[in-house]
Amino acid sequence: MSSQSYQKVALCCPVTEPYVRRSEHGAAWFLARTLRRLIDAAGITKSTIDGLCVSSFTLPPDTAVGFTQQVGLSPRFLEWLPMGGACGIIALRRAARAVQAGDAEIVACIAGDTANETSFRDLLASFSSFSRDAVYPYGAGGPNASFALIADAYMRATGATREDFGRLAVSQRANARRNPLALLRAPLSLEEYLAARPISEPLHLLDCVMPCAGADGFLVMPEKRARALKLPFVRILGAIERHNAFPGDPVQLRGGWAMDRDALWNQAGIGPDDVQMVQTYDDYAVISMLQFEGLGLCPPGEGPAFVRRHDFTIEGSLPHNTGGGQLSMGQAGAAGGYLGAVEAMRQLLGTAEGRQVPNARHALVGGFGMINYDRGLCTAATVLSAA
C-alpha cells in the first residue's frame, strides 16, 4: 500500500542558531534559542506551539520530555528522535503526519548540540553498545575510522578516487564562501584538499567534518494556518525513511534509499531530473555518493562518473550542498541532520541571499545517520517544493 500524500502541510521558518567551534553553554541553551527564533520568525506566542520534535546528542540525561519543562511548553505531540543525520527528515515526516491527523497544529522541529573539549570524545566512547564493545577499543578512531573502511571498500568497488571526493569538498567550499553561516569559508583548491594530512586513510583532514555547537529548526503546520499567519512555506512532495536496510551486505556500499527510492519519486510525482538542487548528508563524501546512487540520480556504482560530470556550485549543472554542507558549515551534532532540509527550505523560499539557486522549484534532501557498528542504520530522503 502506498503512503498517503503530505498535501496541505506547510514547512515554514527555517532558522539557525549560528554555529560556533566550542561553547560553554549546554545543548538546551542552543535548542531554547532556536525555539525563540522560530517563535519570532512566525510571530506567534510560545504557547501556540502544541507539537515538538527534538534531536540532540548532548542534551542527555534530558530528552525532549525534560526540555518541555525547561522551556515551559505543554505540547500535545512530542517526539524524541535520536536518529543523527536522518533526524531532520524524520522529524518533518512525523510532524507532517501529526498535523494532517490533527494531533498537533503547530509543530516546532529542532535539533542542536553543544561542543566542548570532552563532549565529542564522551559521545564516541559510549555511542552504542556494539560500538563501545567492538569498534571503539580498536584505536578509538570514532566515525573517521568507520567511514574510512566504507570509503576504502567503495573506492575499490567503484574506482572512486580521492579526487572524486575532493570535487565535492571543493565545490561545497565554494558554496560556503557565499554563506555567512558557514564556519569554514577560506578558499579551498583541489591541490590543498589532496595535500591535507591523513586522518584514517583513505580519509584525510578535509574529508572530515568539524564538530561544533549550534542548532537548526523549522515549523510544520497546516497550509491554511501558514496562510493565516502570512508565512511563506514549502511543500513536502514525498518523504521516506528506512532503518537497518540490507543487513546482509558485508560492507555498506548502499544505503536504505535504494529500497524506497521508487516510492519517493512516485509519491513526489516528479523524477530525479526535475530537481534544481540536491542536499546530501555529507559526512563523508562517500556517503554523498551513496545518496546520488541510492536516490536515482545515477546508477549504483556510478557515483564517481556522476561527480566527474557535474558542477555542484550554485550556478553549476546541479547545485549540491548549496550552503556548504557539513564539510564547510561544521557539524553541530544532531543539527547536521537538519542542515540539508533547512538549506533546501531557504532556497525554495527564495531567502538564500548570496547563494540563491536561480529558479529553484524542487529540491532533493537526503539524510543518513547512526553508525551503530560498521554502517549507518538510518536513511531518509524528502522531495520539497516551492509553494
Next chain:
Amino acid sequence: MIRLQRCLDCGEAQYPPREFCGACLSSRLTWETAESLPGRVLARTVLHHSNESAMRPRLPLTLGLVRFDAGPVAVCFLASTAASGDCVEVRLNAEALLEAA
C-alpha cells in the same frame, strides 16, 4: 583463543555478541572456541588520529573490516602488511585491547 557466539536453534554465528540470536531471537546461545578464526579483509584503513590520548603513542594503526568464514564481520587490528582482499587468521590479542581500554 578466540570465541564466537553461535545460536543453538538456528545455527547462525554472530558478532558483536548479544544475549539473543539476532536472526531467530532465540536465547539459546553457545560459545565456540578456536585458536583463530579464518576470514577475509573486506576493507582497510590506516588510523593516524585517535580520540583517546592513551592510544596515540601506538599510531599509526592498521585496522580492517574482516568477514569471518563463519559469517559475521568484525573490526580488527591488522598487520600493517595486510591488504583488502587478503585471507587472514583472526586471533585475540588481549594485550592490544587492554592498551586500548
